[in-house]
Amino acid sequence: MTKPYPPIGYSDYLKVDDLLQLQCPRAEQFGISAHDEMLFIIVHQTYELWFKQILTELDSVLRIFARPKVDENALGTVVSRLGRITEIQRVLIDQISILETMTPLDFLEFRDALFPASGFQSIQFRLLENKLGLPRAQRLPFNAQPYTAYVGEAERARLEQSEKDVSLFECVEKWLERTPFLESDGFAFWELYRKAVARMFESDRELVRKNKVLNDEQRDKNLDGISANEDGFNAIFDEKRYNELRDQGSWRMSLRALHAALLINLYRDQPILQLPFRVLVSLQDIDENFTTWRYRHALMVHRMLGSKVGTGGSSGHRYLRAATDQHRVYGDLFNLATFLIPRSALPELPKAMRERLGFYYSDKKEG
Amino acid sequence: MTKPYPPIGYSDYLKVDDLLQLQCPRAEQFGISAHDEMLFIIVHQTYELWFKQILTELDSVLRIFARPKVDENALGTVVSRLGRITEIQRVLIDQISILETMTPLDFLEFRDALFPASGFQSIQFRLLENKLGLPRAQRLPFNAQPYTAYVGEAERARLEQSEKDVSLFECVEKWLERTPFLESDGFAFWELYRKAVARMFESDRELVRKNKVLNDEQRDKNLDGISANEDGFNAIFDEKRYNELRDQGSWRMSLRALHAALLINLYRDQPILQLPFRVLVSLQDIDENFTTWRYRHALMVHRMLGSKVGTGGSSGHRYLRAATDQHRVYGDLFNLATFLIPRSALPELPKAMRERLGFYYSDKKEG
């Protein structure tokens, strides 16, 4: 615990003077008065700073997950850092309200000064999407060009490299696939689970049949819907079927990973599964927050520009809205809810297995 | 200032005892343990309380706007009450995070207890949509039934009456149409505005032509986009054309109301237009907040149910997501941004008119 650091002041530590030099409203430089350009710059710079922080957290989580064997001590850290990302995202979403204090007319005063700059060119945001696990093929094409078309050479290389690097999605998939409890201790989980599921669907059908609000046509439509759902269920029992759906884009994760995610959700109260469960919840939170952010961003662009062409030549809010749903990464984890069955219907864990999922100390200890 | 009130205590005033009797978890009554049902009930009851408050504010604003001549003293009140609605909406949106602390598995423990109850049956939310101005024809059909199919007789009558009553949208449209400044004092606003617009589009075309990132095809596509925008502009100058677009659903407001809204946006700094401008901004805020709430609600339903059929037999998150965009009421005000031109390009108001837009006192007074 030697303290090697020479003393330092607040401004030097945070490089405040340099930081405050970096806001250069352009309209002013060209003799045009546009009060709100400063706001526009600062909002975007804070976004870039927060993106850097999110990348810092993502990178650290990737380092933990990229190991062939994930250190069990590190899962708490993973949950904390993913949780920090969601706290940052809350602020990213709320910040939109600050930018919306700028009216469309105020924006027009300097809009030409930005041409053809566009949020499309934020390298960090693209990196962030790639690291989270958005594959190029899933991106909604814009102007029939790849998303890398709008940035410089070096930046393109950096983006392409990040596509080659392993993403969080891939890491998590591999980590899930390695879950050892799926078929251990002679626990025939899938067999029992399949039976429980069959019982549940029968019960759902009965609910629709008894619903007096529905006329015959609606009843049939609903029963068809249930059959479609059951069909989906069959897919997660039948690997071939699942892989077909996966090829069509309905699923992205491997079936084995999906099984593990389901097991973690269902038996999350077991001590050894509690943190893995929180990891999965955090990934959904992050996915949902980015989706919300994208949606609010699309609304804001609509409000600011109407149906005008965006500063970077983009056709604006319609593209952004379509991309909102398209660019989700962890939709599989949301769709997983389709396959949950009530705790009361769950096959019980054998005692031997339950013990193994606990702590070494647990027989002697409290809490 | 006589004080007629007999003394009262906190619990009596707020009817706390009655209030706390109204949470009756159903699972428990049937001997099933489902801790989170209380949360589910309380979240929804707070929603209904807030809906009542929003309706209270909307009704009071409707009373002000429904008069043939809107009292100028009352505009400040209108702005405050619309502003209150947006504050409530912030909380409505944030409350979703509370409900999301319930996991899909926790929900499953009592989901059957709610069947076939559905948020679709919230009368207050439907009233609120109707009062804001969502017409039946614009509603996304669900199960090919009218939205009133899911409620009781008396409630249906109440909803149908609210459709007949004048909505805030209609009131605001009429109020805008009565704006006296559109053609007063010999100010040929529209003539000058049209010329300014033509200059602006020429300039936009030039920007695209100079954009080196675009290839020929993209350039043509963008130029086509600008022509399409200019086309839209022509619509607001040509009443016949505008009414055709309106019949097709691209616009909803009358052209005269739209002109007034545009004028208010462009000359909002004039004292007499400052509060009308804030009214228009508040309507956009309200529209955007409900849209955001609907979107987050759809995400939450996806998370909670996956692709399962909803408790009321609804096909769930896909319907909700589609309705999110479809059920916006004040889209016209957002689209208005398409037609704004920079302040620097605005035709200047003649001095005589400028004076008339000010206060009686203004020659003598400060601030």
Add this chain to the structure above:
Amino acid sequence: MTKPYPPIGYSDYLKVDDLLQLQCPRAEQFGISAHDEMLFIIVHQTYELWFKQILTELDSVLRIFARPKVDENALGTVVSRLGRITEIQRVLIDQISILETMTPLDFLEFRDALFPASGFQSIQFRLLENKLGLPRAQRLPFNAQPYTAYVGEAERARLEQSEKDVSLFECVEKWLERTPFLESDGFAFWELYRKAVARMFESDRELVRKNKVLNDEQRDKNLDGISANEDGFNAIFDEKRYNELRDQGSWRMSLRALHAALLINLYRDQPILQLPFRVLVSLQDIDENFTTWRYRHALMVHRMLGSKVGTGGSSGHRYLRAATDQHRVYGDLFNLATFLIPRSALPELPKAMRERLGFYYSDKKEG
């Protein structure tokens, strides 16, 4: 998985009709127009509903903690439910902004109608404080009366009973005291810790001595401060000393519980300590959120009433502000930060102990 429930609609399930009968603005009944009274009622009713939810969560957590041996499977549930309380608190805090859309003048229109009702009479809030662990002796006296003076007979009895029931503070204290790792496996933690602490203080003194901004007088003052801190440190090594401070009110928890909390903080990465650590963090979050809520409430009262006497005869914002700091329950956990030392300075855990803090499965498993 039988489904015993008869069908039910939304309104019946949530008792919406009854719920919407419970808002009875009093001014109106006496022929006085006071638009904002509805808001006042609804804000407070939503508060009471949320208080009920918080009590529901607290009670469930108390049931888990009140057992002589806390089920390790249940700790995840505890963390989730405490986390839910903090999400609710975020909304409670944000709701103040809704009430602040009511101006003091609007409040005056119906203020007399409430006399002498007062938030002091919210039984649920008092229960909540008692269950969290606020002892009567710690409450800031108001008008020289006990806090139960302002409520009815039955309610007083209920509050007095809740003071006798075991509180969360007491449960957590007992649970901490039972932590088995404090002296197990021959790990002489406290001896090593004491040495590490001594090294740290020496280093802190050096930092102050080298600080050139300080003049002699300030330097001495700071060094005195450090000595005072070290003094406090000695207290946690010397039981007699600690108990004296505890009698004076500087500490509330038993020394043994404090030791355990410190150990959990320091070695939180060990699998078996990860959830206990999150429990402690959640308690701090809850304490901080109530404190923030109280503070914002005091500011709002100041804004609404200035220095007027409150509706219940209370002297208003000054009392509330003083109570804000006084009524904190988990200050000990905040003060604990005083005694943390950097990870790098921590005595390392012996391998045998490290293994025991892990999972049974961990030698074979992944993540």
Add this chain to the structure above:
Amino acid sequence: MTKPYPPIGYSDYLKVDDLLQLQCPRAEQFGISAHDEMLFIIVHQTYELWFKQILTELDSVLRIFARPKVDENALGTVVSRLGRITEIQRVLIDQISILETMTPLDFLEFRDALFPASGFQSIQFRLLENKLGLPRAQRLPFNAQPYTAYVGEAERARLEQSEKDVSLFECVEKWLERTPFLESDGFAFWELYRKAVARMFESDRELVRKNKVLNDEQRDKNLDGISANEDGFNAIFDEKRYNELRDQGSWRMSLRALHAALLINLYRDQPILQLPFRVLVSLQDIDENFTTWRYRHALMVHRMLGSKVGTGGSSGHRYLRAATDQHRVYGDLFNLATFLIPRSALPELPKAMRERLGFYYSDKKEG
């Protein structure tokens, strides 16, 4: 509407590359691993960026108010810009939750690296306080040194200059003093107001006398409180008395400004007073938000450091908490609520005056 701007890309416009160079975690440079230092830096840099934006808005508002006659067209702009500050403050407050994802133990890993840097040295925050109108004499002394003791020469000069410049508090005070309606049109406002006030206090006394919960001692205490309040009321009618209280620090604004603020609050529905009223409300919002931010900051410091000496040698959270109340600037506007009387008790404005407070156009126009 020439478009003089050469094309520019996103990164160049926002200087993203430079921006992302400015985070230099110090621990790392000295070979120490401290993951959370990046977060610490980025949180503080975003704070500094937002402070710059708030200063930008404050400066623009000061320019408007500093003119001998405030342009009535500009008041809408003032309200918008003050409103923007409050939106930014909401984010500043919420950001604290991000920093709190760092635990005290994580902070310890790099805390020594910051020594003796301290938030005390944020020039922008001090400027912001000075521009809002916090006078040096009101600042809570720290280590018996002036607040300028902790910064460099040039920065000290800048701070001292800002103390000499006119503050927003002073501008607003002057603007209020110039309000022309206080004694115009033969309206003897103060005389009528004084009578209405006397009636109100008599009624308040009666309320206390009738309150059966209070015993004799409490009743007397409350009656004394009312007399004290009435005494305060007398102060605002008696200039000599008021000025004595002002010298003692109970008030800060001139009596004439206070009268004007009261009149604006009471007659805010008059068109010409609606925006001035919003200006006063915004100033309270800003004051309340900074106060809340300071309070939450103090709680966070307590949580992070316990009772340790802060990085800059400060005695930490106790100082911060005391400064929270001490450093409020617009307390007068909050205290004003003490002197409001219900609308129903207000002296009515004579018709001639009412007309003068309206718009020139109002006889002919709608809304």
